[in-house]
Amino acid sequence: MEFIKHQIEKIKPNFEKGGKWEKHYYSFEALETFLFAPATTNGIKGAQIRDAIDLKRLMMTVIISMVPCLLFGMWNVGHQHFLAIGQAASFMDKFWIGVVQVMPIVVVSYGVGLGIEFVFATYRRHPVNEGFLVTGMLIPLVMPPDVPLWQVGLATAFAVIIGKEAFGGTGMNVMNVALTARAFLYFAYPTDISGSVWTYIGEAKTVAGYSGATPLSLAADAATTGTNVVTSLNSFGAGWNEGVFSFWNMFMGIMPGCIGETSTLMCLVGAFILVATGAGSWKVILSVFGGAYAMGLLLNLIGGNAFVEMPAHYHLVIGGLAFGAVFMATDPVTASQTETGKWIYGALIGIFTVMIRVFNPAYPEGIMLAILLMNVFAPLIDYFVVSANKKRRLQRATV
Amino acid sequence: MGKFIRLKKGFTINLAGKAVPKVVEIEQPETFVIKPTDFYGIYMPKPVVKEGDTVKAGSPLFHDKKHENILYTAPVSGEVVEIKRGEKRKLLEIKILADKKVEYETFKKHTVSEIANLSAVELKEQLVKSGVWPNLIQRPFGVVADPATTPKAIHISAFDTHPLAPDYSVLYKGQEHYFQIGIDVLKKLTSGAVHVNTHATTEISTVFSQVKGAEVNKFSGPHPVGCVGVQIHHLDPINKGQTVWTTTPAGVIQIAKLLLNGVYDSSKIVALTGSEVKAPQYYKTYTGASVKKFLQGNLKQENVRVISGNPLTGSSIGKEGHIGFFDQQVSVIPEGDYAEFVGWITPGERKLSFHRAIGLFSFLSPNKERVVDTNTHGEPRAFVQSGIFEQVTPMDILPTQLIKSILAEDIDEMEALGIYEVIEEDLALCEFVDVSKHKVQEILREGLELVQQS
Numbered sequence: 003m004e005f006i007k008h009q010i011e012k013i014k015p016n017f018e019k020g021g022k023w024e025k026h027y028y029s030f031e032a033l034e035t036f037l038f039a040p041a042t043t044n045g046i047k048g049a050q051i052r053d054a055i056d057l058k059r060l061m062m063t064v065i066i067s068m069v070p071c072l073l074f075g076m077w078n079v080g081h082q083h084f085l086a087i088g089q090a091a092s093f094m095d096k097f098w099i100g101v102v103q104v105m106p107i108v109v110v111s112y113g114v115g116l117g118i119e120f121v122f123a124t125y126r127r128h129p130v131n132e133g134f135l136v137t138g139m140l141i142p143l144v145m146p147p148d149v150p151l152w153q154v155g156l157a158t159a160f161a162v163i164i165g166k167e168a169f170g171g172t173g174m175n176v177m178n179v180a181l182t183a184r185a186f187l188y189f190a191y192p193t194d195i196s197g198s199v200w201t202y203i204g205e206a207k208t209v210a211g212y213s214g215a216t217p218l219s220l221a222a223d224a225a226t227t228g229t230n231v232v233t234s235l236n237s238f239g240a241g242w243n244e245g246v247f248s249f250w251n252m253f254m255g256i257m258p259g260c261i262g263e264t265s266t267l268m269c270l271v272g273a274f275i276l277v278a279t280g281a282g283s284w285k286v287i288l289s290v291f292g293g294a295y296a297m298g299l300l301l302n303l304i305g306g307n308a309f310v311e312m313p314a315h316y317h318l319v320i321g322g323l324a325f326g327a328v329f330m331a332t333d334p335v336t337a338s339q340t341e342t343g344k345w346i347y348g349a350l351i352g353i354f355t356v357m358i359r360v361f362n363p364a365y366p367e368g369i370m371l372a373i374l375l376m377n378v379f380a381p382l383i384d385y386f387v388v389s390a391n392k393k394r395r396l397q398r399a400t401v
Numbered sequence: 402m403g404k405f406i407r408l409k410k411g412f413t414i415n416l417a418g419k420a421v422p423k424v425v426e427i428e429q430p431e432t433f434v435i436k437p438t439d440f441y442g443i444y445m446p447k448p449v450v451k452e453g454d455t456v457k458a459g460s461p462l463f464h465d466k467k468h469e470n471i472l473y474t475a476p477v478s479g480e481v482v483e484i485k486r487g488e489k490r491k492l493l494e495i496k497i498l499a500d501k502k503v504e505y506e507t508f509k510k511h512t513v514s515e516i517a518n519l520s521a522v523e524l525k526e527q528l529v530k531s532g533v534w535p536n537l538i539q540r541p542f543g544v545v546a547d548p549a550t551t552p553k554a555i556h557i558s559a560f561d562t563h564p565l566a567p568d569y570s571v572l573y574k575g576q577e578h579y580f581q582i583g584i585d586v587l588k589k590l591t592s593g594a595v596h597v598n599t600h601a602t603t604e605i606s607t608v609f610s611q612v613k614g615a616e617v618n619k620f621s622g623p624h625p626v627g628c629v630g631v632q633i634h635h636l637d638p639i640n641k642g643q644t645v646w647t648t649t650p651a652g653v654i655q656i657a658k659l660l661l662n663g664v665y666d667s668s669k670i671v672a673l674t675g676s677e678v679k680a681p682q683y684y685k686t687y688t689g690a691s692v693k694k695f696l697q698g699n700l701k702q703e704n705v706r707v708i709s710g711n712p713l714t715g716s717s718i719g720k721e722g723h724i725g726f727f728d729q730q731v732s733v734i735p736e737g738d739y740a741e742f743v744g745w746i747t748p749g750e751r752k753l754s755f756h757r758a759i760g761l762f763s764f765l766s767p768n769k770e771r772v773v774d775t776n777t778h779g780e781p782r783a784f785v786q787s788g789i790f791e792q793v794t795p796m797d798i799l800p801t802q803l804i805k806s807i808l809a810e811d812i813d814e815m816e817a818l819g820i821y822e823v824i825e826e827d828l829a830l831c832e833f834v835d836v837s838k839h840k841v842q843e844i845l846r847e848g849l850e851l852v853q854q855s
Contacts, residue, residue, distance in 0.1 A: 003742050006742075007740060007742075031780070035745070035780050036743075036745075037742065037743065038740035038741060038742055038743070038744065039740060039741040039742075039743070039744025039745050039776075039778065039779065040740060040777070040779075040780055041737075041738050041739050041740040041776070042738075042776070042777045042780070043706075043736060043737050043738050043774075043775040043776055043777065044737075044775050044776075044777055045840065045843075046716055046717035047716045047717075047842075047843070048714070048825070048829075048832060048840055048841075048842040048843055049712075049713055049714070049829060049832040049833050049840075049841075049842065050706060050708050050712045050713070050715060050717060050732075050734065050775050051414070051416075051564070051712045051713065051734065051753075051773045051774070051775060051833065052776070052777050052778050052779075052832075052833060052835075052838065053753070053754045053755055053756060053778065053833050053834045053835070054749070054752035054753060054754040054756075054761055054763075054778045055754050055755075055756040055758055055761065055778070055779070055834070055836050056745050056778055056779025056780070056782075056836060056838070057779065057782045057785060057836050057837060058745035058746070058779070059745050059746060059758050059759065059760065059761070059779075060756070060758050060785070060787065060836050062745070062746055062758075062759055063758040063759040066759055128783075129780065129781070129782060131782055131783050132782070133783075133785075171783065172782075172783045173783035173784050173785060174783075278757065279756075279757045279758050279759060280756055280757050280758070280789075281758060281787075283788060334785055334786050334787050334788070335785070335786070339786040339788070339801060339802075340799065340802075341788065341791055344788075384802075388799060388802055388818070391797065391798075391799055391818070391819075392817040392818065394797065395638075395640070395797075395817065395818075395819055396817075398638060398640055399640035399641055399642075
């Protein structure tokens with residue numbers, strides 16, 4: 003330890019003002035503070051003591067909450083792979099296939115994103131913010147397992163440059179960066195983000211009867227054909243993957259889909275970590291689920307087509323609702339910042355998710371669009387909450 | 402009848418080294434210092450003494466050019482040995498080499514019944530020239546009160562919830578009489594009530610519980626419940642155009658002593674606290690005392706920070722520094738000038754945190770006294786609205802939005818968001834819990850000065 007510290011101290015003058023690598027100071031600072039929490043002390047006036055928290059630890063907490071989704075996702079990628087090609091395989095074989103398929107996506111996401119972060123930090127002369135540590139993990143989790151790596155890189159670059167740096171960098175972005183990456187792929191390569199992309203097939207041949215349909219597309223189809231959604235979900239996969247879309251199977255997440263978002267259970271584990279550590283707002287998580295469920299119930303009452311009549315609790319386990327509610331909607335930068343606003347923001351995300359799913363079959367994945375939409379409206383919600391606070395103060399003055 | 406107000410939000414920082422309730426008297430320090438920088442709202446302090454002059458306790462040292470009638474006076478008698486100036490010749494401090502025995506400037510003495518008959522104008526005239534006046538602080542802005550105004554109320558917090566705070570029942574033991582007279586005097590200076598705000602869950606000193614003629618309110622909850630700004634917010638909030646005065650029990654007692662005894666008595670009891678002090682206890686001394694003699698042979702180690710005031714809102718003064726005008730506490734904590742290998746993730750039960758993020762377990766044992774050093778525990782980063790400020794602000798004020806409006810220098814917005822109701826200590830916890838390590842108190846003062854100048 004002392005040796006590393008000594009070496010860092012030795013090269014430090016090169017990065018400080020007047021040193022030969024002066025413009026790379028913030029890249030150096032990022033690496034230095036990663037190795038050693040700095041020896042800086044508080045100023046002579048004001049708080050002389052500080053909480054032991056820092057942004058790195060807060061971000062690390064969020065990353066740890068995503069680990070259950072990541073590990074489960076790796077296994078599930080392998081599991082779905084072997085189901086699709088009709089072979090039996092051991093737990094470790096499945097997991098290993100998943101690791102091989104998922105890790106490159108993670109590496110590309112972090113590599114491209116952090117590279118851009120460092121370039122902007124150097125260019126704009128500000129510290130490298132740790133926010134991307136979370137974004138870099140979120141992006142792979144919302145990618146289909148079979149996505150080409152160049153698309154991951156391109157989507158990440160788009161999200162970081164256009165979604166974040168164009169707005170001024172960390173803390174200034176209007177829309178969630180990871181979702182921007184996902185939305186970019188969705189709209190830029192629509193043909194690649196459909197069909198059998200949700201399962202990694204590789205070079206192998208699929209079994210007879212294999213279909214890459216998702217619960218959302220099945221439900222949308224059911225609406226046009228008029229068959230009961232639940233029956234159509236339960237009967238799917240007969241012969242090669244019986245019961246894949248049964249309610250409990252979908253809750254567990256043992257189905258094709260994006261790497262990290264299939265399992266509602268793992269998302270709830272993540273939600274537990276976020277809420278217990280205070281890193282994510284329980285108000286947002288609860289209100290997204292509540293909003294979606296309430297909207298589902300309301301639609302059930304109104305009735306109409308088969309999708310509208312799908313039991314409300316199915317909305318909570320299909321698609322990426324749980325993942326979006328737990329990890330995307332709670333992003334403190336793009337969510338509502340007032341406590342009252344968080345309830346409204348979350349509930350509207352839930353309501354819009356279900357509305358987009360049911361009434362707009364062109365875009366089956368409602369949660370992504372709903373969150374991005376509410377990201378844009380979050381400042382407006384805050385505006386009204388803050389105005390109410392100001393009004394209370396003004397009214398008091400006249401009494 | 403007073404009110405009973407329960408607050409939930411906040412965080413009591415439980416540090417090791419609280420003073421044991423024992424008051425000792427040692428040989429008095431040699432030097433005493435009055436710092437104009439301890440008072441807000443002073444535009445141009447102008448000294449009225451020269452180096453080499455001899456002064457008595459209560460003799461004027463300086464005044465503000467804007468309010469020449471308010472005199473800031475010597476706490477003890479002796480010789481003015483140094484007038485320290487900073488950039489642009491700004492007056493920083495006036496140092497007095499104290500006499501062995503304090504001699505007092507004589508002011509007019511009154512009996513209790515005479516005091517009862519004094520008018521507000523006569524009272525103010527006596528208070529401003531003796532040196533006790535700066536104990537009266539005006540909200541908004543937390544500046545020394547303007548004698549020309551009549552506040553809508555006067556508030557006194559009768560307890561302190563800051564880390565390592567002194568126990569008021571030790572500080573003001575046996576001062577019942579003076580406190581009562583002081584309250585009677587303050588009642589004449591306001592159009593409204595005098596509020597004495599006490600703590601509901603600890604035993605209240607008879608100094609406060611037996612006071613007559615004041616509203617005795619009760620508060621409960623974690624820090625910052627002891628901050629008078631938080632108390633005012635819940636009792637009778639300050640609106641635009643209104644003024645409220647605040648003072649401390651020490652100020653009330655000083656005012657009474659001036660009128661009854663005819664002297665400016667700056668004697669006070671100071672708590673010497675902190676994990677690095679061998680024997681944390683109370684000392685009898687005078688305003689502006691040098692801490693050198695209290696610390697001699699009383700420190701556990703040498704790499705320490707000596708703070709006048711508490712570790713949350715105080716100032717670092719060094720081992721030979723002098724205690725600030727309003728401070729009743731000196732805190733000595735370890736200096737945190739060390740780098741910690743991957744310190745951003747190492748777990749530790751000893752690391753004090755309001756948060757519960759990975760590796761921070763201090764929330765499991767809130768009653769444990771902790772040693773906290775001056776390390777920043779992280780580097781400055783972009784603002785993250787994690788909602789944590791709101792959890793330590795027990796007021797209907799949006800701290801994140803308020804601080805942002807100050808950074809944007811938007812004065813109308815600051816007013817609308819309630820900047821009139823707060824000063825540094827009310828939001829000091831936000832600075833403590835901030836993930837991005839902003840200097841919240843400094844930012845708030847900049848905002849207050851902007852609004853004041855507008």
